[in-house]
Amino acid sequence: MTRSPSWLILGGVMEYLILAVVIAVVAVAAISGLVISGRKKKRLPPPPPSSPTVTAPPAEPHVGEEAETPREEPRRTIEEVDLPGAEAQAATAEAPAPEVPPIEVPEPSAGRLVRLRARLSRSQNTLGKGLLTLLSREHLDDETWEEVEDTLLTADVGVAPTQELVERLRERVKVLGTRTPDELRGLLREELLHLIGTDADRSVHTESGVGANGGEKPGVVMVVGVNGTGKTTTTGKLARVLVADGKSVVLGAADTFRAAAADQLQTWGERVGARTVRGPEAGDPASVAFDAVKEGIAESADVVLIDTAGRLHTKTGLMDELGKVKRVVEKHGAVDEVLLVLDATTGQNGLVQARVFAEVVDITGIVLTKLDGTAKGGIVVAVQRELNVPVKLVGLGEGADDLAPFEPEAFVDALIGG
Ligand code: GDP
Helix, strand or coil, rough: CCHHHHHHHHHHHHHHHHHHHHHHHHHHHHHHHHHHHHHHHHCCCCCCCCCCCCCCCCCCCCCCCCCHHCCCCCCCCCCHHHHHCCCHHHHHHHHCCCCCCCCCCCCCCCCCHHHHHHHHHHHHHHHHHEEEHHHHCCCCCCHHHHHHHHHHCCCCCCCHHHHHHHHHHHHHHHHHHCCCHHHHHHHHHHHHHHCCCCCCCCCCCCCCCEEECEEECEEEEECCCCCCCCCCHHHHHHHHHHHCCCEEEEEEEECCCCCCCCHHHHHHHHCCCCCCEEECCCCCCCHHHHHHHHHHHHHCCCCCEEEEECCCCCHHHHHHHHHHHHHHHHCCCCCCCEEEEHHHHCHHHHHHHHHHHHHHHCCCCCEEHHHHHHCCCCCCCHHHHHHHCEEEEEEECCCCCEECCCCCCHHHHHHHCC
């Protein structure tokens, strides 16, 4: 069968149409495929981060680089840091607490000598027990009395008081006749008390009064003495005694020549909450003392304690300086006490010092330190005679509360074991 030409033409057109449709379908498919693949691409998860490149190890930090290191945390504003919010509180809780030493409560001053009596008895055995043993001999001949004298002299009682005591004792023992140990102890007790004196005013005067400008002024106490006697320690211990007695205290570190003295005093003060006024090292001691009293007046403190420079008394100029300190302080008003600190272990040398200090300032009371370390308790008698000033305080150890008001009865009882 043969095809007609119209069929041929129709067949050719159809072929073209099919071809066009196929092209169109392929084109549409291609375009839609592109679109789909594009959409899919957009939905794909981001590519994993590329693995870190291995670089050279971080260089050792150099001194000073810390400041250059960029801060990783955002800076906090002052408000954020300072506000007592929870975050700030948590930060505070983590930080180590600054060490603020607690204020100590010193031991009351009354009865301290009784507490410290054992220390006195230990060191003064030679005197008290020695005397009792001698007086207990059946025959008290001249030789025995000489031994009594020697015992008193060895204990630093001093020549005149020793002779006086021996004379009185000889007389009374003669009158007594036979003696029991108790009678002897009673006798010796009375005679030692007579020598030391029971009538003197031994209180440390710290009452406030009227100052030079008519206003109220704290009690002012100057503490003087040669370096090494325990002057600064005594000032610190005395501050504790006063605080224990309910007084507020300002300390004046006028020993500007001994490098550590001001620090030492300040530490004593901080322990009981007393403020210390200090000046520049090697500065003018009189001006520090003046400022301390000024501060005491401004603060309405009860007492101002002034620790002074105590270089050797042989340097006349320096001793004159002590007089100047007192005069300058007196511009504020009267100085109520000038306490001379003497080291009981230095014996006769202490008496020489006492004499020189007394020429420069009016000593109103004596503090005998280191009585725990000597058998020479007789210095109490000797120094009172020398200056005609009472012993007011005694140091019986290095402990903070080892400074006691001097009580003649407790002292003598410790000596002879009453
Ligand atoms: P300053 O140079 O006179 O101020 O002397 P310090 O106050 O620095 O004291 C000198 C030394 O004496 C220190 O080691 C004190 O602890 C010591 N000291 C002070 N008073 C006494 C005391 O009563 N007994 C004893 N055993 N030592 C004391």
